[in-house]
Amino acid sequence: MTYDFSNKVALVTGSSRGIGKATALHLARLGADVVVHYLRKRSAAEETAREIEALGRRVWLVKADVGEPDDIDRLFEEIASSCGALDFLVNNAASGYARPVMEQKVKGWDWTMNINARAALFTSQKAVPLMQKRGGGVIVNISSIGSARTLPDYAVIGASKGALEALTRYCAVEFARYNIVVNAVSPGIIATDALNYFSLGRDVMIQGAVERTPAGRIVEPQDVANCVAFLCSSDAYMIRGQVIVIDGGYMVAVT
DSSP: OOOOOTTOEEEETTTTSHHHHHHHHHHHHTTOEEEEEESSOHHHHHHHHHHHHHTTOOEEEEEOOTTSHHHHHHHHHHHHHHTSOOSEEEEOOOOOOOOOGGGOOHHHHHHHHIIIIIHHHHHHHHHHHHHHTTTOEEEEEEOOGGGTSOOTTOHHHHHHHHHHHHHHHHHHHHHGGGTEEEEEEEEOOBOSGGGGGSTTOHHHHHHHHHHTOTTSSOBOHHHHHHHHHHHHSGGGTTOOSOEEEESTTTTTOOO
16 A cells, blocks of 8 residues: 655654665655664665665664663754654664673663663654654564564564563653654564674575465565554554564464
8 A cells, every 4th residue: 555655754764674664765765764773774765865865755864772861862962953843763773792691791771771662662652752843653663573482692682672571562652642642563583784794694594584474475665664654653653662573474384
């Protein structure tokens, strides 16, 4: 289904590549202007921005470490100054230490939690007044099936995504008074560079996921982007605090 997001402004964190890039481009194709956020991959973020501009949309490029509260403040100060308001926030930026439980350290726990969970709390706080200027808005948090299912080397990342899903529910209830809709999307395994950091290896993880996915293939970034667009639309207005799983049936298959 095609939605009209003309005159809407979207912030997609971590939008230089992968799910973030696919989502930023999809929202732009549907008419939204986009704040492209990145931390390290400036050249990739610039490429995303160029592709959005080619669609005739306005785009703002902002570097920020969402694991640092001061950087979040600066990010939203720039958005307020450049855009004036905000309609959609997609909390997609993620990181984490892919290690077995016994090899985890305090630094890895704090890093992962701060970027994957704490950041979404404070970006959401900052988004509320900008969305109130529009009469409401939508927040979509990108989670992972690792929040509900054990995956190799995923303990701390999975815990952070579980926290993110809990936060989604609390924000959905408390932000309803501001006419802000909050949900999460939980994708299955996607063929991104992140798989290179797991002990099983990228190819083994992809092959295993394909074999046990009823849909016959693994999830692609565009699948997630399509769901995010739906959740940003008025069609999803009565969906609140939910975690939408996109995995081609991986989680429900008996193998």
